[in-house]
Structures are given as C-alpha cells and as structure tokens.
Amino acid sequence: MRLLFPVIFIIACAACNKPQGFDYRGMQNLKIDSVGLTKSKISLELLYFNPNNFGAELKNVNCNVYINHNYLGNYVLDTLMLIPKRSEFIIPSSMQVDMKNIYKNAFNSLLSKQVLVELKGTTRVGKGGIFITFPFNYSAMETFSMF
DSSP states (O other): OTHHHHHHHHHHHHOOEEEEEEEEEEEEEEEEOOOOSSSSEEEEEEEEOOOOOOOEEEEEEEEEEEEEEEEEEEEEEEEEEEEEETTEEEEEEEEEOOOHHHTTHHHHEEEEEEEEEEEEEEEEEEEEEEEEEEEEEEEEEEOOOEE
C-alpha cells in the first residue's frame, strides 16, 4: 500500500498538462450604444477558444483597451462564467469610452481599414472554487470600417 500511493501520485502528475491560456479569436457585433461629447458607451462580443482538455470558471476580467496605441477605456467583467473544454466562447463586453482620446486620432482611424487593438489587464480563472489571477497582454490588427 505504501508503494501504491507514490506510483499513483507520479502517474497523476504526469497525466496533468500545464493549463494553456485562452486563445483570442476576434471581436464581433460592435455597437455604439450611446454617443456623447465627453463619454460614449460601446458594446461588443469578444470571441475566445479554450484549448484545454478541461472546463474552467472565469470569474473576473479587468483590462485597459487601446486603439492605435491610444487609450480607449477600461473594461471590467465581474460575473462568473463557465467555460467548456476545447470550445469557443463569447465574453459580452460593454464599456464607457473617453471621447477626448478618440478625437486625437479620429481622422487617421477613420481612413484606415485596420486598427491596432491592444488589451492589457488581468483575469481570474479557476476550477473547483480555487482561482488564480493571470495577467494578459494581447494586440492584433482588426478590420474596422465606419462606412
């Protein structure tokens, strides 16, 4: 019996893979909910993929959003979401946008077909009530057109 426990423990540790981060797949359904001179509200859906062979719980997301290196706003999600294993999932997003930063480079952003989107922040992910905070830093060119 004393020999059986270490063997089972070694096999269990060898079977466990290091968890992988979620893969960003893109954004969809961008909507401008309200427009103001100083603040506006936008909503969109962020599409991700869980490459792990196990489900997880997403408890919190807190990130700053930048468009072409200009601060757009802060996004906070404080809702528990169940993420299935090896599947795509959507995070609904809504945030207040500081319009003075948009006005700075609005002309260049409107003329270009692609913009650089950067997300920098932290997320709390866990399973079975144990959560760990992970930092993330994502940037990619996104196609966006006002016309």
